[in-house]
Amino acid sequence: MSVLIFADSFNGKIVKSAHEAISYGSKIAQDKGTESIVLTYGEVSEGDLAELGKNGASKVLHCSTVNQMLPNSLLKLVEGAVSKTNADVVIFSFDNTGKTVAPMLSAKLKAGLVPGVIDYPSSFEPFTVKKNVFSGKAFADYTISTEIKIVSLLPNSVEVKSEGQAATVEAFNPDLGDNRITIKEIKAESSDGEILLPEAELVVSAGRGLKGPENWGMVEELAKLLGAGTACSRPVADIGWRPHHEHVGQTGVAIRPNLYIAIGISGAIQHLAGVNGSKVIVVINKDPEAPFFKAADYGIVGDAFEVVPRLLESVKKFKAAS
Amino acid sequence: MKYLVCISKAPDTTTKITFTEGETKFNETGVQFIVNPYDEWYALVRALELKEKFGGSVTIINVGQPDCDPILRKALAIGADEAIRINAADNDAFFVANQISNYAKENSFDVILTGKETINYNGSQIGGMVAGLLDFPFISLATNLEMEGNTATIERDIQGGVEVISVDTPFVLSAAKGMAEQRIPNMRGIMAARTKPLKVVEPINSDSLTQVKTYSLPAEKGQVKLIDPENTDELVNLLHNEVKVI
Numbered sequence: 001m002s003v004l005i006f007a008d009s010f011n012g013k014i015v016k017s018a019h020e021a022i023s024y025g026s027k028i029a030q031d032k033g034t035e036s037i038v039l040t041y042g043e044v045s046e047g048d049l050a051e052l053g054k055n056g057a058s059k060v061l062h063c064s065t066v067n068q069m070l071p072n073s074l075l076k077l078v079e080g081a082v083s084k085t086n087a088d089v090v091i092f093s094f095d096n097t098g099k100t101v102a103p104m105l106s107a108k109l110k111a112g113l114v115p116g117v118i119d120y121p122s123s124f125e126p127f128t129v130k131k132n133v134f135s136g137k138a139f140a141d142y143t144i145s146t147e148i149k150i151v152s153l154l155p156n157s158v159e160v161k162s163e164g165q166a167a168t169v170e171a172f173n174p175d176l177g178d179n180r181i182t183i184k185e186i187k188a189e190s191s192d193g194e195i196l197l198p199e200a201e202l203v204v205s206a207g208r209g210l211k212g213p214e215n216w217g218m219v220e221e222l223a224k225l226l227g228a229g230t231a232c233s234r235p236v237a238d239i240g241w242r243p244h245h246e247h248v249g250q251t252g253v254a255i256r257p258n259l260y261i262a263i264g265i266s267g268a269i270q271h272l273a274g275v276n277g278s279k280v281i282v283v284i285n286k287d288p289e290a291p292f293f294k295a296a297d298y299g300i301v302g303d304a305f306e307v308v309p310r311l312l313e314s315v316k317k318f319k320a321a322s
Numbered sequence: 323m324k325y326l327v328c329i330s331k332a333p334d335t336t337t338k339i340t341f342t343e344g345e346t347k348f349n350e351t352g353v354q355f356i357v358n359p360y361d362e363w364y365a366l367v368r369a370l371e372l373k374e375k376f377g378g379s380v381t382i383i384n385v386g387q388p389d390c391d392p393i394l395r396k397a398l399a400i401g402a403d404e405a406i407r408i409n410a411a412d413n414d415a416f417f418v419a420n421q422i423s424n425y426a427k428e429n430s431f432d433v434i435l436t437g438k439e440t441i442n443y444n445g446s447q448i449g450g451m452v453a454g455l456l457d458f459p460f461i462s463l464a465t466n467l468e469m470e471g472n473t474a475t476i477e478r479d480i481q482g483g484v485e486v487i488s489v490d491t492p493f494v495l496s497a498a499k500g501m502a503e504q505r506i507p508n509m510r511g512i513m514a515a516r517t518k519p520l521k522v523v524e525p526i527n528s529d530s531l532t533q534v535k536t537y538s539l540p541a542e543k544g545q546v547k548l549i550d551p552e553n554t555d556e557l558v559n560l561l562h563n564e565v566k567v568i
Contacts (some may be wrong), residue, residue: 010481069480071453071460094446096480099438100462103450107419112531115445128535134348135441137339141535180459184475185486196482202568226568244499245479250335250441251359251499259567270335276540280565282557283546293546298560302551314554318562 004087026056053167061172080174112144200229207233209264249274267292323378360437364497398515399507410525419451465500
């Protein structure tokens with residue numbers, strides 16, 4: 001028995017959410033008294049692979065014959081690793097790769113999958129995990145009844161562990177068959193250094209209250225000062241003031257940062273669904289009746305065009321002092 | 323080209339969520355149901371656009387009980403040619419995917435589309451499972467689909483960008499925002515939908531692999547702490563010292 005953790009890589013680097021998944025899976029392995037084994041792929045350096053031991057992995061299986069997100073090849077790879085390691089728990093991140101490969105694996109192995117879990121299992125017998133349902137408006141505790149359990153972990157749900165020993169690294173290159181998909185091009189949409197929304201720990205978001213795309217400068221400046229990602233409400237993305245990948249809410253990206261600052265967003269139920277997993281919510285709105293205040297921890301009733309520049313000064317002072 | 327679009331019933335996006343029977347069932351009383359937005363706006367509409375351009379047929383499939391018929395009629399009114407309802411409760415994702423893949427196997431489709439997730443379970447599972455069961459390639463979170471003969475060019479969202487891939491039919495795809503624009507059914511569509519075929523098919527035997535034990539609601543937020551708009555220093559202080567997020 002073992003816990004197998006699939007760690008995604010991109011451009012030769014292990015992605016951030018994978019460190020969370022390894023920390024998560026390693027804790028489960030520890031509690032069950034079994035080994036935690038990481039499976040990854042791509043041109044990742046030997047040193048970076050061994051480093052995964054810090055997150056709690058004892059062994060890393062590394063496949064170097066695939067270096068792109070090819071679903072059918074990765075499926076074969078994980079299937080091979082499950083049988084090699086005799087894994088009874090398989091962990092993915094609930095990111096774009098996990099959303100692709102985990103359900104395929106579940107169908108192949110007839111192993112129950114709970115996608116997007118937000119916490120450690122509350123019990124192993126029966127195996128019970130919690131996930132968001134109804135787009136963040138509620139939670140459900142799921143049990144998995146099959147011998148092999150698959151879960152994918154929602155990013156920003158657990159702390160990353162970083163105190164373990166270096167892991168042993170083993171090459172693992174099984175036959176991956178025909179991948180059947182050709183990747184023709186990868187277009188980066190985010191600029192270098194931009195903080196990607198699903199991973200962002202701090203998020204500054206704005207809505208129609210900003211009156212026009214030309215007024216986003218102060219939002220971007222605040223985000224940059226804080227080291228935060230930028231987001232927006234649906235109407236703002238729909239009218240083209242901001243790119244679609246910034247739209248958070250029920251039909252956009254669901255996020256759960258440590259801090260969510262909402263500027264000039266009224267807080268429709270669909271928007272709240274995408275952000276109410278945030279640990280702390282700050283709302284700045286000139287309408288004291290805006291529904292968002294009911295979901296907020298801190299609120300400022302005031303005009304964004306006065307409050308945000310003042311807040312910028314306060315943050316600058318704080319950053320200079322710390 | 324034969325398109326199969328998987329359709330799920332979902333509560334309207336403004337629904338206030340509550341539970342019954344000891345927090346084990348979603349309380350459907352007074353809830354307005356809709357076609358899951360990702361299935362309708364993106365998967366179904368793109369399939370219809372491609373059919374209108376190149377010919378073919380669009381079949382919609384749902385695993386559900388008779389209360390799903392109104393949403394299937396809605397999808398027919400938008401333009402689908404025929405509807406299949408597998409007559410069973412949607413026990414879990416594997417059960418649903420097993421029913422869909424079984425029907426797809428017997429009726430051979432070229433392109434199977436789902437929405438990227440449902441707004442009630444948010445699992446992103448059905449497409450991948452159907453692909454796994456049929457041994458088809460699976461392209462998730464697709465934002466654009468173009469067909470040329472039997473070859474598709476697809477754009478899909480990846481972390482921080484877009485990936486352009488090509489794949490031959492048959493394949494399964496899950497559709498995300500950007501794929502198409504919502505269509506409002508017109509009167510002719512609504513009239514035509516009344517006479518389009520809605521076939522009810524009995525389910526095959528299938529396991530369910532997961533069960534919902536209980537539902538719960540997020541803890542009520544305490545009263546919001548209002549801060550003087552003149553005193554943004556205080557907000558920064560609270561974020562740093564009280565909740566320690568900056």
